[in-house]
Amino acid sequence: MRVSVPERIRHLLDIESLSAEQIAALLDQSKPFQEIQRMPLKKLATLRGKSVAIAFFEPSTRTRISFTTAAARLGADTMQLQAETSSLKKGESLLDTVYTLEAMKPDCIIIRHSASGAPHFVAERLPVPVINAGDGTHEHPTQALLDALTIRDRKGRLEGLHVTILGDVLHSRVARSNIHLLAKFGAHIRLCGPPMWVPRELECLAPNLTRMPHLEQALEDADVVIVLRVQLERIHEPALPLEEYVLQYQLTEARLRRARPDAIVLHPGPMNRGIEIEPAVADGPQSCVREQVTNGLAVRMYLLYLLIGGAPMDSPGAAHAAD
Amino acid sequence: MLLIKNGRVVDPASGTDATLDVLIVEERIERVGPALAAPGAEVFDAAGLVVAPGFIDLHCHLREPGGESSETIETGTRAAARGGFTAVCPMPNTRPVNDNAAVTRFILDRAAAASVRVWPIGAVSKNSSGETLAEIAAMQQAGIVAVSDDGKPVATARLLRQAMEYCLPLGLPVVDHCEDPSLAAGAVMREGPRSVRLGLRGMPAATEAIGVARDIQIAELTGGRLHIAHLSTRASLELVRAAKRAGLAVTCEVTPHHFTLTDEDVTYDARYKMNPPLGSRTDREALLAGLADGTVDAIATDHAPHEPALKEVEFDRAPFGIIGFETALALALEQLLHTGRISLLRLVELFTTGPARVLGRHRRLASGEPADLTIFSTELEWTFRADQSASKSRNTPFDGRRFRGGPVATIVAGRIVWQR
Numbered sequence: 001m002r003v004s005v006p007e008r009i010r011h012l013l014d015i016e017s018l019s020a021e022q023i024a025a026l027l028d029q030s031k032p033f034q035e036i037q038r039m040p041l042k043k044l045a046t047l048r049g050k051s052v053a054i055a056f057f058e059p060s061t062r063t064r065i066s067f068t069t070a071a072a073r074l075g076a077d078t079m080q081l082q083a084e085t086s087s088l089k090k091g092e093s094l095l096d097t098v099y100t101l102e103a104m105k106p107d108c109i110i111i112r113h114s115a116s117g118a119p120h121f122v123a124e125r126l127p128v129p130v131i132n133a134g135d136g137t138h139e140h141p142t143q144a145l146l147d148a149l150t151i152r153d154r155k156g157r158l159e160g161l162h163v164t165i166l167g168d169v170l171h172s173r174v175a176r177s178n179i180h181l182l183a184k185f186g187a188h189i190r191l192c193g194p195p196m197w198v199p200r201e202l203e204c205l206a207p208n209l210t211r212m213p214h215l216e217q218a219l220e221d222a223d224v225v226i227v228l229r230v231q232l233e234r235i236h237e238p239a240l241p242l243e244e245y246v247l248q249y250q251l252t253e254a255r256l257r258r259a260r261p262d263a264i265v266l267h268p269g270p271m272n273r274g275i276e277i278e279p280a281v282a283d284g285p286q287s288c289v290r291e292q293v294t295n296g297l298a299v300r301m302y303l304l305y306l307l308i309g310g311a312p313m314d315s316p317g318a319a320h321a322a323d
Numbered sequence: 324m325l326l327i328k329n330g331r332v333v334d335p336a337s338g339t340d341a342t343l344d345v346l347i348v349e350e351r352i353e354r355v356g357p358a359l360a361a362p363g364a365e366v367f368d369a370a371g372l373v374v375a376p377g378f379i380d381l382h383c384h385l386r387e388p389g390g391e392s393s394e395t396i397e398t399g400t401r402a403a404a405r406g407g408f409t410a411v412c413p414m415p416n417t418r419p420v421n422d423n424a425a426v427t428r429f430i431l432d433r434a435a436a437a438s439v440r441v442w443p444i445g446a447v448s449k450n451s452s453g454e455t456l457a458e459i460a461a462m463q464q465a466g467i468v469a470v471s472d473d474g475k476p477v478a479t480a481r482l483l484r485q486a487m488e489y490c491l492p493l494g495l496p497v498v499d500h501c502e503d504p505s506l507a508a509g510a511v512m513r514e515g516p517r518s519v520r521l522g523l524r525g526m527p528a529a530t531e532a533i534g535v536a537r538d539i540q541i542a543e544l545t546g547g548r549l550h551i552a553h554l555s556t557r558a559s560l561e562l563v564r565a566a567k568r569a570g571l572a573v574t575c576e577v578t579p580h581h582f583t584l585t586d587e588d589v590t591y592d593a594r595y596k597m598n599p600p601l602g603s604r605t606d607r608e609a610l611l612a613g614l615a616d617g618t619v620d621a622i623a624t625d626h627a628p629h630e631p632a633l634k635e636v637e638f639d640r641a642p643f644g645i646i647g648f649e650t651a652l653a654l655a656l657e658q659l660l661h662t663g664r665i666s667l668l669r670l671v672e673l674f675t676t677g678p679a680r681v682l683g684r685h686r687r688l689a690s691g692e693p694a695d696l697t698i699f700s701t702e703l704e705w706t707f708r709a710d711q712s713a714s715k716s717r718n719t720p721f722d723g724r725r726f727r728g729g730p731v732a733t734i735v736a737g738r739i740v741w742q743r
Contacts, residue, residue, distance in 0.1 A: 117521065
């Protein structure tokens with residue numbers, strides 16, 4: 001029996017529009033790039049001569065560094081556009097900004113933007129592959145891929161896992177991408193957080209979604225807990241006193257005991273220690289936070305390799321150390 | 324002289340639906356009857372076409388003064404003529420706001436050369452800022468037909484009360500864009516499964532109905548005339564239905580996009596961004612039912628042109644609104660007539676006597692009336708192309724839509740101002 005080859009992707013705009021088969025292929029093919037992160041010499045020449053535009057219209061340190069490093073480890077050059085220093089402050093439109101970037105002939109554009117759908121808007125208008133590095137309150141597809149890679153490494157599978165997503169689910173692009181991804185593999189997903197941030201409409205996103213207002217119940221026999229960052233910089237309506245959030249929704253060691261003993265804890269970072277997560281959990285044996293960061297590099301390297309299509313190579317190792 | 328031969332004359336005021344001729348002499352209708360003869364008259368063969376009283380659009384934005392890069396009175400009224408409208412009511416949210424007689428006169432001066440009649444709506448409050456009443460009587464003397472702070476609701480119940488009391492002896496309706504501002508704040512579409520999926524901020528359906536409920540209470544308190552603009556939800560419609568049953572002077576309009584599309588159609592394309600936003604399937608069904616049962620008084624376009632540079636942006640940043648003159652009738656035929664939901668007579672009513680009644684006017688296709696006529700086909704196959712629109716703007720989700728039926732000719736004051 002022939003295994004059908006998943007349809008080649010041109011952009012990575014969201015997880016929702018990918019098939020489970022495509023996602024599985026993305027995860028499988030990211031594996032060799034995980035190994036590169038453990039090698040003493042981490043740089044390939046695969047994308048030498050290629051350039052990647054990293055256009056962040058919203059402040060970010062971690063994701064930017066991750067993409068920049070991923071490009072560097074493939075030998076690509078990067079052009080950086082930062083909201084703070086760009087002409088956006090001078091009122092230039094997104095369209096004008098990306099046309100300007102495009103005129104510099106990048107081989108791929110990576111976009112983070114505070115408006116949901118901004119990467120889709122750009123992808124429709126440019127001939128260049130676009131990677132969504134987080135759009136508004138919509139999706140953050142590379143985060144979901146690196147989370148899935150982390151979960152698969154630890155649990156051996158995604159199918160049938162009980163995953164609890166904890167926090168401001170409504171406004172979380174990380175949650176949305178994770179929900180789409182995990183649901184496609186038949187995970188059982190529980191959403192837990194203050195009720196106004198976990199509205200009923202979320203249940204329409206995917207099958208196998210359950211809202212659970214009580215954290216203790218939501219953690220019962222969970223295999224994976226994904227803790228979302230409380231976005232202190234965002235003003236929620238109505239504002240919830242932080243103390244209330246901590247009281248009801250902080251992931252503590254005591255609460256985590258309700259999950260399976262081998263349960264793992266993920267957090268997209270940066271963490272607010274002592275708010276959404278107790279420091280003992282963040283640093284504890286069940287925490288996968290640092291693996292997530294390393295896996296982020298692997299996934300992003302593979303995506304750049306896939307979308308830009310560098311020099312042919314049988315395995316990344318073949319091209320290794322050429323630079 | 325113009326003799327319109329063999330058309331299907333549909334006149335809701337008299338209940339006429341028959342093949343008749345219409346003879347126009349100068350600016351007025353001279354006679355309506357079978358087999359009229361008028362030696363020397365120009366003849367328009369309307370066989371197979373519907374001849375109706377001139378269509379009125381209660382709600383549009385012509386952007387002049389101040390927004391001429393998106394539309395002018397000239398381009399907007401040309402688009403209106405292509406949509407079969409013979410009179411349009413531009414909202415006062417221009418720059419400056421139409422809140423005094425000088426602005427009203429400016430608009431009417433510009434409209435003197437326009438394709439169709441322009442019946443301006445003045446602001447309720449100075450600068451539409453919701454504090455003190457605008458110079459309403461002075462504007463009425465200059466030519467306004469209603470007042471509204473459209474684009475936003477009349478700011479407070481207290482101001483609305485004053486406006487409705489003040490307008491009562493003037494005979495002017497108060498037109499309100501109903502919404503609860505705290506629920507609408509920051510929202511760019513309707514709240515529901517679709518907004519959650521797209522990660523776009525939604526406003527719940529209750530946003531509008533809360534405003535409608537407030538306004539109906541004030542209508543009851545004052546006995547004034549209230550017209551609900553672009554009504555879009557089931558709950559709002561039920562409130563209006565109950566108010567009408569209670570005998571209050573409350574009317575409402577519905578736009579073609581709200582009875583055609585739903586929030587499920589919304590993508591990141593800002594041509595699907597309007598306020599009120601596209602509603603749920605339940606809302607759309609309720610609007611279609613309200614259009615059929617008489618609860619809805621008029622179809623209005625809320626023609627809201629925005630030049631491409633304004634709409635070609637992130638969904639969050641785009642202004643609300645779409646153009647609507649040239650597709651209104653075709654969408655009404657598609658959604659209402661061809662589906663068998665309403666009769667041709669009722670459809671014509673929604674564009675003629677219905678909106679006229681909101682303004683306290685009549686609309687008749689009869690001897691002695693101004694010769695404003697809309698001639699249309701219920702069968703003509705055509706495709707709407709936004710790039711061929713007479714509007715200066717292109718912001719429509721209906722670009723490329725194929726239609727069955729649409730306007731064929733528009734006659735204003737006895738003159739054919741547009742013909743397909």
